[in-house]
Amino acid sequence: xxxxxxxxxxxxxxxxxxxxxxxxxxxxxxxxxxxxxxxxxxxxxxxxxxxxxxxxxxxxxxxxxxxxxxxxxxxxxxxxxxxxxxxxxxxxxxxxxxxxxxxxxxxxxxxxxxxxxxxxxxxxxxxxxxxxxxxxxxxxxxxxxxxxxxxxxxxxxxxxxxxxxxxxxxxxxxxxxxxxxxxxxxxxxxxxxxxxxxxxxxxxxxxxxxxxxxxxxxxxxxxxxxxxxxxxxxxxxxxxxxxxxxxxxxxxxxxxxxxxxxxxxxxxxxxxxxxxxxxxxxxxxxxxxxxxxxxxxxxxxxxxxxx
Amino acid sequence: xxxxxxxxxxxxxxxxxxxxxxxxxxxxxxxxxxxxxxxxxxxxxxxxxxxxxxxxxxxxxxxxxxxxxxxxxxxxxxxxxxxxxxxxxxxxxxxxxxxxxxxxxxxxxxxxxxxxxxxxxxxxxxxxxxxxxxxxxxxxxxxxxxxxxxxxxxxxxxxxxxxxxxxxxxxxxxxxxxxxxxxxxxxxxxxxxxxxxxxxxxxxxxxxxxxxxxxxxxxxxxxxxxxxxxxxxxxxxxxxxxxxxxxxxxxxxxxxxxxxxxxxxxxxxxxxxxxxxxxxxxxxxxxxxxxxxxxxxxxxxxxxxxxxxxxxxxxxxxxxxxxxxxxxxxxxxxxxxxxxxxxxxxxxxxxxxxxxxxxxxxxxxxxxxxxxxxxxxxxxx
Numbered sequence: 194x195x196x197x198x199x200x201x202x203x204x205x206x207x208x209x210x211x212x213x214x215x216x217x218x219x220x221x222x223x224x225x226x227x228x229x230x231x232x233x234x235x236x237x238x239x240x241x242x243x244x245x246x247x248x249x250x251x252x253x254x255x256x257x258x259x260x261x262x263x264x265x266x267x268x269x270x271x272x273x274x275x276x277x278x279x280x281x282x283x284x285x286x287x288x289x290x291x292x293x294x295x296x297x298x299x300x301x302x303x304x305x306x307x308x309x310x311x312x313x314x315x316x317x318x319x320x321x322x323x324x325x326x327x328x329x330x331x332x333x334x335x336x337x338x339x340x341x342x343x344x345x346x347x348x349x350x351x352x353x354x355x356x357x358x359x360x361x362x363x364x365x366x367x368x369x370x371x372x373x374x375x376x377x378x379x380x381x382x383x384x385x386x387x388x389x390x391x392x393x394x395x396x397x398x399x400x401x402x403x404x405x406x407x408x409x410x411x412x413x414x415x416x417x418x419x420x421x422x423x424x425x426x427x428x429x430x431x432x433x434x435x436x437x438x439x440x441x442x443x444x445x446x447x448x449x450x451x452x453x454x455x456x457x458x459x460x461x462x463x464x465x466x467x468x469x470x471x472x473x474x475x476x477x478x479x480x481x482x483x484x485x486x487x488x489x490x491x492x493x494x495x496x497x498x499x500x
Numbered sequence: 501x502x503x504x505x506x507x508x509x510x511x512x513x514x515x516x517x518x519x520x521x522x523x524x525x526x527x528x529x530x531x532x533x534x535x536x537x538x539x540x541x542x543x544x545x546x547x548x549x550x551x552x553x554x555x556x557x558x559x560x561x562x563x564x565x566x567x568x569x570x571x572x573x574x575x576x577x578x579x580x581x582x583x584x585x586x587x588x589x590x591x592x593x594x595x596x597x598x599x600x601x602x603x604x605x606x607x608x609x610x611x612x613x614x615x616x617x618x619x620x621x622x623x624x625x626x627x628x629x630x631x632x633x634x635x636x637x638x639x640x641x642x643x644x645x646x647x648x649x650x651x652x653x654x655x656x657x658x659x660x661x662x663x664x665x666x667x668x669x670x671x672x673x674x675x676x677x678x679x680x681x682x683x684x685x686x687x688x689x690x691x692x693x694x695x696x697x698x699x700x701x702x703x704x705x706x707x708x709x710x711x712x713x714x715x716x717x718x719x720x721x722x723x724x725x726x727x728x729x730x731x732x733x734x735x736x737x738x739x740x741x742x743x744x745x746x747x748x749x750x751x752x753x754x755x756x757x758x759x760x761x762x763x764x765x766x767x768x769x770x771x772x773x774x775x776x777x778x779x780x781x782x783x784x785x786x787x788x789x790x791x792x793x794x795x796x797x798x799x800x801x802x803x804x805x806x807x808x809x810x811x812x813x814x815x816x817x818x819x820x821x822x823x824x825x826x827x828x829x830x831x832x833x834x835x836x837x838x839x840x841x842x843x844x845x846x847x848x849x850x851x852x853x854x855x856x857x858x859x860x861x862x863x864x865x866x867x868x869x870x871x872x873x874x875x876x877x878x879x880x881x
Binding site for chain 2: 401
């Protein structure tokens with residue numbers, strides 16, 4: 194008995210004395226990911242950063258001249274594109290939250306196990322067709338003689354949206370509302386899935402406990418369920434807002450030139466105008482603005498305590 | 501705080517269940533049962549998992565809707581009331597503390613929902629009562645299991661419920677802590693005088709804490725009574741085996757004399773008090789608790805008038821305060837014997853012939869029509 198007790202503890206080898214190969218294992222495991230990031234993220238970023246500071250033209254070639262005023266010029270020329278980008282995506286994100294939260298809540302708490310899987314599959318089913326095809330389909334849905342416009346017209350709702358500037362001329366297509374609808378539709382799954390994961394983890398007994406402690410069902414939601422699901426809300430809004438801000442397909446297909454978002458501007462500069470420095474500068478401005486907003490948002494939401 | 505709780509307690513916390521039952525489709529979780537929990541008592545619902553004890557508790561809390569019957573609390577019919585309108589609070593099995601709130605806010609939750617003023621003072625007093633004052637600003641996950649359990653109790657008690665419901669509140673704790681918390685809960689209950697209804701599968705826990713135990717089996721209340729009463733006079737083989745350990749010896753009634761039944765069990769002649777026999781049948785089980793039996797070498801003298809069975813030691817295990825023997829008796833069963841370690845007879849090793857004897861007054865009788873191993877755990881599996 195005593196003999197085995199003495200023999201056991203001597204097996205622990207301090208970290209620095211372990212064979213070097215074993216110490217390096219974590220780094221070897223990181224290598225593929227790091228290599229991928231360097232080749233496909235860091236290198237293009239540096240290349241784009243340098244492009245944004247070059248001057249010249251396609252015919253004469255571009256030279257790095259540290260021309261910072263490109264940034265200022267781009268920002269002042271396209272400030273309304275930025276405003277529209279963030280405005281449309283913010284509204285779309287709120288709509289996604291309003292549509293996605295009840296749905297995620299139902300899947301997590303109310304649906305039976307079988308229905309849960311069916312609904313989750315339906316949520317991601319749109320991904321089986323291409324983004325482009327789905328957005329084109331919306332063009333048909335919202336078309337001037339389509340059933341949606343006719344119904345809304347019959348209900349005189351289009352006059353209302355006309356009045357607040359979301360639509361113009363009693364039509365949906367080529368209006369801000371159409372772009373917002375497209376964004377909401379396309380990014381809805383990115384809202385639902387994180388919401389579902391965070392709601393699904395909540396112990397149903399917390400609801401019972403709240404009820405037992407005199408909270409009515411709505412108070413239970415306000416004081417218990419929603420605060421605990423906040424990490425999901427934060428993740429969902431980021432996953433919706435960030436890609437929606439940079440999107441250009443929806444504005445391209447469902448909007449008119451006056452609904453153009455910053456993605457459209459960047460695309461045009463890169464592919465049509467061939468003004469690479471301005472395009473690169475716009476990309477960096479977009480990135481910086483999103484980073485800034487996300488930082489403020491995360492601070493406000495106080496997620497570090499919740500996750 | 502204690503005085504206020506006492507006031508709430510005397511407001512009347514009788515829990516009266518009449519014909520209350522619950523079925524899920526074809527499955528009956530709780531057979532319609534009547535139960536009265538007197539105000540101020542510590543009442544335990546004891547049974548193996550799936551016996552309907554938790555469902556019964558949840559019906560009192562309003563978390564489960566009964567299929568039949570009514571629930572009365574302090575004379576008020578609460579059957580149709582949602583949980584948030586009932587004068588009861590629950591301590592949940594996994595505590596169900598709100599992970600996003602600190603201890604103070606967890607405890608204050610019920611008060612705030614009812615718009616109470618002066619929350620701070622009450623919460624602080626309540627945290628004092630459960631000895632968690634310094635932990636007010638911690639989050640639940642920063643506390644140990646025992647501390648979380650006390651938060652759960654404080655969170656429920658602060659609302660001055662007429663009845664406190666406890667659903668296996670100590671199930672997640674290790675043995676030592678559980679013993680400590682049993683005494684703690686008992687202390688709090690005595691101090692505040694509120695009716696406690698405690699659900700547990702641990703018979704020792706139920707006996708330590710409760711004034712009255714309802715032993716449940718298969719959705720029915722098998723027997724109800726004070727712990728010592730249930731232990732000494734079990735009414736069924738299930739209770740005999742589930743509460744502690746029993747030796748049950750099949751026997752035939754051969755006659756009776758001065759308030760005693762005379763029995764024959766595989767050649768041995770035994771006796772038991774007529775008053776302690778729960779059946780009129782002629783085929784009975786004679787029961788005797790292992791600690792009531794004296795074990796001695798086969799050649800020992802046995803006083804006249806004691807029940808006496810010879811046998812052979814099959815196994816002996818030394819567990820400190822006592823030694824537990826398994827003896828194969830002449831009647832064919834294996835009998836358990838607990839002997840205090842005062843003067844250990846070193847000859848009592850496996851294979852040794854022995855004589856077991858006990859005072860006939862320590863025997864009880866059960867109807868032999870029941871399964872002999874009901875409630876042993878082997879029968880349940």
